[in-house]
Amino acid sequence: MDRQEILIDTADYVKKILENESSGHDWWHIERVRKTALLIGKRENADLFTIEMAALLHDVADEKLNMSEEEGLHKVRIWLSNKNVSNKEEIIEIISTMSFKGGNRPPMKTLEGMIVQDADRLDAIGAIGIARTFAYAGAHGDLIYDPAIPYREQMTKDEYRNGKSTAINHFYEKLLKLSNNLNTKAAKELANSRHEFMQDFLNQFYKEWNGLG
Ligand code: ADP
Ligand code: NI
Structure with a gap:
């Protein structure tokens, strides 16, 4: 072969x-x-x-x-x-x-590893990342948003999977951190517009949530 x-x-x-x-x-x-x-x-x-x-x-x-x-x-x-x-x-x-x-794993050892990791992280942000987050939340019975549910910063993935979180919380728990956790210059360039898009999305989301837009 x-x-x-x-x-x-x-x-x-x-x-x-x-x-x-x-x-x-x-x-x-x-x-x-x-x-x-x-x-x-x-x-x-x-x-x-x-x-x-x-x-x-x-x-x-x-x-x-x-x-x-x-x-x-x-x-x-x-x-x-x-x-x-x-x-x-x-x-x-x-x-x-x-x-x-x-984020507590050792850094990737090879350039190829860094690149595949970057590509996986890029797919968790931007428009696609937003879609995946809401699909995941729906599949796990989480709400879109609930101002009474705090971010689960201090918990492991398993703990917060068993507890309650929301799709919006996931932006703060993971998505907004990803563009600062990329290895390669090319990936950082690709991340810029995706990161901005998520920030715009959140701003619009809160505007609508509060009946302001
Ligand atoms: P990865 O494949 O990057 O390791 P995961 O397996 O953690 O990602 O999750 C798959 C997708 O579901 C990703 O887009 C991720 O952002 C999203 N996701 C993971 N955990 C949650 C959560 N608690 N709430 C909403 N979305 C989540
Ligand atoms: Ni993946």
């Missing part, structure tokens, strides 16, 4: 797993992350095959879709084991270190 065939085969594999996922990790999220990561990768002169493979596989190991992250990574290892890919460990390393988890 040449690289092109490996990419097509891997895309099919991921598509089958994530096709019916509506929690924000559907196939179209992967497709957008792949496109954005390749765009950044070209601007930053990175290895595009590694980027594309890691982008395609980055959510297969997600703990929400598996019993544990370890089990998820095992699935990725098995998938790569019968493929003629020379840098399997680099791809695994990217996938296992990239998720945000409150």
Whole structure:
């Protein structure tokens, strides 16, 4: 199998797993992350095959879709084991270190990892990020907004998943922080208009909420 065939085969594999996922990790999220990561990768002169493979596989190991992250990574290892890919460990390393988890993970070790992480974070902001946030909140029974529910800054993801939050709170808990947590110059440039769009959205939201606009 040449690289092109490996990419097509891997895309099919991921598509089958994530096709019916509506929690924000559907196939179209992967497709957008792949496109954005390749765009950044070209601007930053990175290895595009590694980027594309890691982008395609980055959510297969997600703990929400598996019993544990370890089990998820095992699935990725098995998938790569019968493929003629020379840098399997680099791809695994990217996938296992990239998720945000409150920002307390070690920084990415490779440029390719930084880029895929940036692309994943860019898909959580801007118009798409707003849409995903409300889809997630709806799927988890959270309200759009409730001025009586405080931000859950001090809690872990699991704690606030089990407690109550709102879609609007998620902007302060995560989305508005993401543009300051990007690795590459190209991603920072792409983040500017997305960040501004979220701020405009919030301003308009509060205006309407308060009957002022
Ligand atoms: P990622 O794939 O970036 O690790 P997550 O798995 O945390 O993201 O979440 C998937 C999508 O759902 C993202 O767009 C994220 O911003 C959104 N999301 C995550 N947690 C919440 C929440 N508590 N309320 C609203 N949206 C959320
Ligand atoms: Ni993702």
